[in-house]
Amino acid sequence: MPSKNSINRPKLTTNVRSKQQTLARKRDARERKGHFTLARSEEGSRSGEAKSAPVDLYFGRESPATRRAQPGRGGLTTKTLSKKRAKKIERNLKYAAQRRLLTDVQANSEGADDDEMSVDATGQAKAIARKQDIAAKKASKNSGSLVREALWKAIEDAGSQGLTLQTGNGTTLGGPFFP
């Protein structure tokens, strides 16, 4: 290894590499902090679900970091999927399908009584269910806008003033003296 001040010191290579490393470190830190992840309220947010880079790669989903930078283009990534990992994912998917089939059969055999306590959903399933809930709520009108709509109707309805009667003699109180 040439010394720091040596003439032959390959300046460019080291500098470029260290720069790339620094950038990568910073990017990783940002990603860990969640700067690239979508807001929880956003459509594609995967908050609460299990996070796995290989699974994302296997299904060809974009990682949030690249999507942010170049939407739809799949930018540069260092994340790779090994052949072994791919095989494992394939195998696990097979098992998962078998498991699902089994629970379905069990549910059918137990009949359709709803009193049965539901099996505790896994964290992931819970998160998905919650997200669906939120989506459904968003689709329906929220109560605030319903109130606004009803109030608009009420203030535009000029006929509901009611009761005031200005045809008669009116009302006189008191008299020409200082009480």
Place this chain on the structure above:
Amino acid sequence: MDLAVSHEDSQILLKDKNVLQESVVDKYRTAGQITQTALKYLTGLINDLYHYKTIQRPMTIAELCLLTDSFMVTRLEQFYKNKVNERGIAIPTTIDVDQVSSGWSPEVDDTKNLLNWNKETTSPEDSLFSSVSGILKAGDVIKITLGVHIDGYTSEVSHTMVIYPVAVNEAGATVPAGPLLDVKADAIAATHIATETVVALLACALTPEKLPTSLGNVVNGQLIRLVVDTIARSYNCGVVPGSRVRRIRRFLAGQNEGIVAEREYKGVVWTESHQEAQLLINSDVKDLTVATSSTRSAPSAVPVDDFTVNAGEVFMIDLKIAPLGQVSKKGLITLEVVDSARGKSHRKDELVARAGLFVRDYAQAHALKLKTSRKLLTSIDNNGVYPFKLSHLSPNFPIDPTKDYDEQISALDKDLKSFRLGMSEIANNYLCVETPIEIAKWVPWDHVLKESNQNGALSYDATANLTLPGHEVPLPKLGIAALKLKSLVRSCPETIDLPVVRECTTVVLCDSDVSSGERPELLRLTGGSKTSQPSWIHSDYELNNEDPTVQGIFQLAELVKDKRFGLVVRETQPMKQTVSQGAAEETGMQM
């Protein structure tokens, strides 16, 4: 902070001491007499000043308040001396002009300040100018509010007067030049009729069989609200938030609303949320209407309409009504608190004034630094739970009519200087709460609805005026918090001030064991035909006789007139003014 009071003690204080006995009714009656006399005294002073013009020296609102407070204190001196621990002013005299809804009770040293603070903002044509200058003008509608308590048994009164241009009739007497025909006349008519009707309704609670069938068979909160709302609507008026028909108990006369959460609150209150609910009630969105019929197991501090009026209770009817004749759209009536600070955010047309009334908050404790403040706090603590003015704490109070008037005023002025210094430390540490000066405002609903409201009801207003528990959010269905509403009122160019008319009366529902005759009767402590006669007005509106509720209202009026089979309503009379040693009514003449 919870004050440690044993169960037995709270039973005695809240229950036993509030059972109507001969002695209790007597204290109420005496308090009522003094209140009536003070009201008569003040209306006499105003008539002499502005109508008969027998007093030449102009007197400001601050002076009128001070003189009436002195009058009340001097009168109180003659009754229950050494017999009760506490007696005094339950609410210092306030004189609110036109759109000022409550709390206008300046000190004598404020007169110059007010003119100075509002130099650029109010012109003599402005309707607020009467409040600022303290000198009333013809066409002003003024609300006089005052009250007295003896041993905590409170009687309060509010009465609305009109300042007329005067004329001389054929007999040579000074009379009003004509009836008031303004939109204010609508509100005066509505308030007068509503107050009288609610008094009759409460009298029906003693004999429920006499209640007109169109009004149901029991006097409850919903019925009171229905009747008042119907009358207000008939006269094209709206009920101003802060109005209430509530039960009062010993030391619990509504003076601490918003400071102390009162357990077992019984009464009808009107707030912005009720106007919102009123609009939504006709809509097809059924689940949005306010849930009123809740089955409450435990007594709560949240006021709901779900109560029945019983014999042996004392009620205060405090109605503020504003006319809606000058507006063409539907709008929200709300209150704006007058600020004493002038800054960059201050609008040009905004009133600047400081509150004159303070209430001690006994839940707060703080070691004060200034000697002046500590001394002042001691005298405040001796004063009790009722609102007070700084001048009441001065050794030069009450004003003695036999001595030189100007000398006493300047001595009082000097005392106020050190009191103001002490009060600022006391108020900054929340030991005392100012009773806010409120102005009635009208905002069109479309402005409220157009505005986006991202924070929802969560935004917190540190300067919020006192609210009852359960009513902190003014528009709960829309989710508009007090802070948002405040900015809405300020930002809308269509916002206008509404004149307010106020009538308040205190009534005791005496069962047959404490009534003067053998029949149960309603004892009207304050107001009534002797002191609170309506001014001469003519409104174009009248009650529509085809409405079943209105028919019930007319039947009630008949019942009150019917001496033999109808309702027994007895009024407390004002005392003779000349017999007392504190004949303060001559003060005006001497000056």
